[in-house]
Amino acid sequence: MRAFLLRRFLIMIGMLALLSLIVFIILELPPGDFAERHVYQLKSIGIFVTEEDLLNYRHQFGLDRPWPERYLRWITNIVTRGNFGLSLIYRKPVTDVIGERLGFTAILAISAVILLYGLAIPIGIYSAIHQYSIGDYTFTILGYVGIAIPNFMLALVLLYISVTVFGTNVGGLFSPEYLDAPWSWARLIDFLKHLWIPTIILGTSGTAFQIRTMRATLLDEKNKLYVTVARAKGLPEGRLLMKYPVRVALNPIVSTMGWELTRVISGAPIVAFVLALPDTGPLFLRALLDEDIYLGGSLLMIYSALTIFGTFLSDIMLALLDPRIRQGEKV
Amino acid sequence: MANDERALIEINSLKVIFPLDEGTVRAVEDVDLVIKRGQVMGVVGESGCGKTVTAQSIMRIVPDPGRIEHGEILFHRRSPDGTKKEIIDIAKMDPRGSEIRSYRGKEVAMIFQEPLSSFSPLHTIGNQIMEAILLHQDVNKKQAREIAKEMLARVRIPNPTRRLDQYPHEFSGGMRQRAMIAMALTCKPALLMAEEPTTALDVTIQAQILDLMKELQEEFGMAIMFITHNLGVIAQIAEAVAIMYLGKIVEIGPSREIFHNPQHPYTFNLLKAIPRIGKTTGQHLVAIEGAVPGPFERPSGCTFYPRCERIIPNRCDMHNPGVTRVGEGHAVRCFLYSEDTDED
Ligand SMILES: Nc1ncnc2c1ncn2[C@@H]1O[C@H](COP(=O)(O)OP(=O)(O)OP(=O)(O)O)[C@@H](O)[C@H]1O
Ligand SMILES: [Mg+2]
Numbered sequence: 001m002r003a004f005l006l007r008r009f010l011i012m013i014g015m016l017a018l019l020s021l022i023v024f025i026i027l028e029l030p031p032g033d034f035a036e037r038h039v040y041q042l043k044s045i046g047i048f049v050t051e052e053d054l055l056n057y058r059h060q061f062g063l064d065r066p067w068p069e070r071y072l073r074w075i076t077n078i079v080t081r082g083n084f085g086l087s088l089i090y091r092k093p094v095t096d097v098i099g100e101r102l103g104f105t106a107i108l109a110i111s112a113v114i115l116l117y118g119l120a121i122p123i124g125i126y127s128a129i130h131q132y133s134i135g136d137y138t139f140t141i142l143g144y145v146g147i148a149i150p151n152f153m154l155a156l157v158l159l160y161i162s163v164t165v166f167g168t169n170v171g172g173l174f175s176p177e178y179l180d181a182p183w184s185w186a187r188l189i190d191f192l193k194h195l196w197i198p199t200i201i202l203g204t205s206g207t208a209f210q211i212r213t214m215r216a217t218l219l220d221e222k223n224k225l226y227v228t229v230a231r232a233k234g235l236p237e238g239r240l241l242m243k244y245p246v247r248v249a250l251n252p253i254v255s256t257m258g259w260e261l262t263r264v265i266s267g268a269p270i271v272a273f274v275l276a277l278p279d280t281g282p283l284f285l286r287a288l289l290d291e292d293i294y295l296g297g298s299l300l301m302i303y304s305a306l307t308i309f310g311t312f313l314s315d316i317m318l319a320l321l322d323p324r325i326r327q328g329e330k331v
Numbered sequence: 332m333a334n335d336e337r338a339l340i341e342i343n344s345l346k347v348i349f350p351l352d353e354g355t356v357r358a359v360e361d362v363d364l365v366i367k368r369g370q371v372m373g374v375v376g377e378s379g380c381g382k383t384v385t386a387q388s389i390m391r392i393v394p395d396p397g398r399i400e401h402g403e404i405l406f407h408r409r410s411p412d413g414t415k416k417e418i419i420d421i422a423k424m425d426p427r428g429s430e431i432r433s434y435r436g437k438e439v440a441m442i443f444q445e446p447l448s449s450f451s452p453l454h455t456i457g458n459q460i461m462e463a464i465l466l467h468q469d470v471n472k473k474q475a476r477e478i479a480k481e482m483l484a485r486v487r488i489p490n491p492t493r494r495l496d497q498y499p500h501e502f503s504g505g506m507r508q509r510a511m512i513a514m515a516l517t518c519k520p521a522l523l524m525a526e527e528p529t530t531a532l533d534v535t536i537q538a539q540i541l542d543l544m545k546e547l548q549e550e551f552g553m554a555i556m557f558i559t560h561n562l563g564v565i566a567q568i569a570e571a572v573a574i575m576y577l578g579k580i581v582e583i584g585p586s587r588e589i590f591h592n593p594q595h596p597y598t599f600n601l602l603k604a605i606p607r608i609g610k611t612t613g614q615h616l617v618a619i620e621g622a623v624p625g626p627f628e629r630p631s632g633c634t635f636y637p638r639c640e641r642i643i644p645n646r647c648d649m650h651n652p653g654v655t656r657v658g659e660g661h662a663v664r665c666f667l668y669s670e671d672t673d674e675d
């Protein structure tokens with residue numbers, strides 16, 4: 001187990017290093033830089049700027065250094081001081097800009113993933129046991145509908161429901177009166193009242209797929225010999241099912257948890273944008289549009305790091321679940 | 332037959348079918364079989380003749396969509412001291428109900444063909460053996476562990492304490508088969524059904540496992556239903572043999588009778604097909620003339636007639652032979668010995 005964890009941990013560190021480099025390169029790829037963009041903006045509001053000013057801005061933003069140097073400075077600051085650099089748009093440290101918003105993104109992603117599995121696993125089990133029953137078909141159809149409806153569409157529908165049925169105001173994560181209030185029970189409840197919409201949107205978009213996975217693996221597993229052997233021992237059906245095939249069927253579910261998290265996180269900014277959530281999503285889109293490399297890069301880096309970390313967690317869970325993996329055996 | 336003092340399992344005109352989209356497979360038909368206490372009964376026949384399904388029926392674990400169409404499977408239950416006796420009909424029980432569970436694994440246990448996939452890969456061997464003990468015996472976990480350990484030692488697994496905490500993938504094939512036997516025997520069943528328990532193993536280990544089973548059978552006084560293609564193995568261990576063909580028992584009798592005085596042309600061919608004992612080690616059935624008809628193309632009349640060398644025209648191909656007694660405990664389904672038919 002220890003060897004397995006150590007290996008996975010080192011892989012994770014390697015991936016993070018590689019990732020940071022890729023993120024940096026991606027951000028450098030688009031033509032033009034922030035200085036040009038800044039100059040363009042100044043020009044567009046009628047301020048006269050010279051070629052020299054442009055160079056000055058470049059220098060001021062540190063954009064005139066060679067990229068390896070910029071990369072090294074960026075990453076060293078992140079690792080040693082948690083300093084993600086200055087946001088070029090806001091002219092504040094990236095950490096300040098991201099601040100509380102990152103927490104919201106994390107809460108949103110985690111609740112979406114919990115919802116996803118909380119629905120998919122029991123429904124998958126139900127569908128496998130009651131294969132071809134009305135319930136099974138209903139869930140299948142609902143699942144496909146869930147896949148087919150684009151997230152933004154679902155967002156609008158849920159917003160409509162939220163306003164007409166529950167009378168909550170539209171969008172955001174807080175009602176106006178709680179927007180800048182300190183944390184309290186009332187604020188928490190208000191927060192939860194807003195949280196369910198993005199959670200459902202993000203959570204349900206992957207549910208259908210995971211239901212299919214659970215159903216298919218379980219159907220496969222429940223006819224395996226070891227299940228028959230256990231039944232032949234006289235084990236009651238319910239216990240039999242949960243102890244053996246369900247446990248084995250969780251394996252592929254758990255091992256895809258990493259990329260399910262990726263999907264949720266990469267889907268989050270658009271949803272956040274549609275719902276005007278005060279999380280990192282809108283910031284991210286704006287940073288990309290305005291070529292704010294430090295803000296965009298930091299967010300991209302954080303999102304991807306979360307994903308890699310999620311994969312690491314799912315590896316650990318997989319190891320806890322399956323002794324063959326724990327002992328480094330090929331399955 | 333029911334008045335036999337030694338009867339343990341008594342199967343009467345059992346019929347098991349699989350209704351499939353392509354048609355109905357009659358996997359087992361008109362099977363009558365009595366297994367006595369402490370008896371080793373060999374069940375032999377070509378692939379697809381219904382050996383496994385018969386065993387599955389006794390355990391009520393016939394896979395979907397298979398079901399028992401009619402017939403009875405009477406189990407003569409006795410309390411451990413032998414005072415209380417009752418007869419229960421397994422065929423009438425709900426296969427998912429609670430009644431069957433006090434019988435499954437306790438009175439009747441089964442060893443399956445593939446030791447490799449018989450254990451869950453995610454649970455320790457100890458956990459899986461202890462589960463059987465905890466289900467049927469009034470003991471706590473610690474005691475169950477002790478029993479499991481003794482049982483592993485009993486099937487000669489070295490280091491049983493350490494082995495209990497290992498997973499199936501840490502066991503070799505032979506070890507897994509031993510563990511499987513240990514698990515089946517923990518509750519000292521009255522009947523053990525063993526399906527090709529040695530085919531996946533190499534020859535020396537096969538011999539060891541057979542010896543072990545024989546030894547335990549004598550010690551526990553249990554009956555064994557031994558399912559195999561290997562007549563050599565049957566000759567070594569079985570007291571009686573049932574020969575199956577296309578879902579029916581075509582001949583049944585004491586081993587000596589079957590091997591030295593076979594009556595049914597099919598049995599005859601089977602025996603002819605064995606290489607002489609002593610000449611070669613593999614005594615598996617060698618293909619005999621003609622192919623087994625597919626599951627949906629059961630011939631009318633005697634199912635064996637298309638391959639039979641001694642066919643009686645207008646009889647074997649039109650009527651279904653009944654059971655004829657040809658000796659002490661020896662019966663055969665064939666028109667060569669009587670004109671009885673078995674038509675409904
Ligand atoms: N799960 C199933 N679904 C459909 N048909 C089945 C199933 N299991 C068995 N059968 C059918 O029942 C018949 C008897 O099969 P069974 O498995 O009992 O044969 P067998 O004598 O054990 O053969 P083998 O020696 O190959 O193990 C076969 O015709 C087979 O096609
Ligand atoms: Mg079989």
